[in-house]
Amino acid sequence: MKKNNFNHLKDFLRNSIIPYAFPHINKEGWKFVPVFALITALLALAWAPLGWIGLILTIWCYFFFRDPERVVPQTENVVVAPADGKVQMITKVKAPNELEMGDEEFTRISIFMSVFNVHVNRAPAKGKILKTVYIKGKFLNADLDKASEDNERQLLAMETASGQKIAFVQIAGLVARRILCWAKEGQNFEAGERFGLIRFGSRLDVYLPQGIEPQVYVGQTMVAGETILANFAMTKAKKEAK
Numbered sequence: 001m002k003k004n005n006f007n008h009l010k011d012f013l014r015n016s017i018i019p020y021a022f023p024h025i026n027k028e029g030w031k032f033v034p035v036f037a038l039i040t041a042l043l044a045l046a047w048a049p050l051g052w053i054g055l056i057l058t059i060w061c062y063f064f065f066r067d068p069e070r071v072v073p074q075t076e077n078v079v080v081a082p083a084d085g086k087v088q089m090i091t092k093v094k095a096p097n098e099l100e101m102g103d104e105e106f107t108r109i110s111i112f113m114s115v116f117n118v119h120v121n122r123a124p125a126k127g128k129i130l131k132t133v134y135i136k137g138k139f140l141n142a143d144l145d146k147a148s149e150d151n152e153r154q155l156l157a158m159e160t161a162s163g164q165k166i167a168f169v170q171i172a173g174l175v176a177r178r179i180l181c182w183a184k185e186g187q188n189f190e191a192g193e194r195f196g197l198i199r200f201g202s203r204l205d206v207y208l209p210q211g212i213e214p215q216v217y218v219g220q221t222m223v224a225g226e227t228i229l230a231n232f233a234m235t236k237a238k239k240e241a242k
Helices: 002-021 025-031 031-047 047-066 232-241
Strands: 078-080 084-092 106-111 120-122 127-135 152-162 165-174 178-181 192-198 204-207 228-231
Touching: 025 031, 025 047, 031 047, 078 232, 084 204, 127 178, 152 178, 165 178, 165 192, 204 228, 228 232
Parallel strands: none
Antiparallel strands: 078 228, 084 106, 106 204, 120 192, 127 152, 152 165, 165 204, 178 192
16 A cells, blocks of 8 residues: 555656656756856855845746647647747738748737747648748847847748648847747648747747638737647638638
8 A cells, every 4th residue: 555655656746746846948958057057056155145046047047948748739720829928919911021922911920928938939830841031130129019020030931731821930039139940941840840949038920821810819828839820721611611
């Protein structure tokens, strides 16, 4: 009986407490967490209260780079959120000129990531990367609409498995100073597959083609790789019904 209780306790710790207390972090995090920890140790030696401040910042740094597994919807032809955060705005605009996607009007869904969100970015759909463009720019507040045109950003165009073309853009913010993008032109992605990361805080824009209605609303909380932004099949079914 005691052995069974001990095994139950081990399973509880392994499956419930430990993943939350010590989540898996992205490999990029190991470039920063040790540095934060070293600075914390030096601060503690200099003056104990500074050491406590350093410890809090080290814990924050560790959690900033957390990279949890996500349950990606198995539904065909869906577009999922590429980032954690909140939908900041939904607007009708052209795709970025640099991606050469014509003058067609797209629906842009902007997702703002705070410094407390998971910052690993995931492919919004299954498809092939057609074009990638990196643009140097400013570091304005990512809340601003003009951040889509003025801030440092990484642009990506994709042809989805359903034949639709979408775009998504990593945008640096006021605090963010480094955009990481591992996607290459010609590379195929599964929906929800990791493609990049932004340090620290910023925004992701997704451009849906004309006629594709978003299934989210402003202020809604997004979970990268899980929350469905749109469904191409539903839009097609509506057109056929008409």
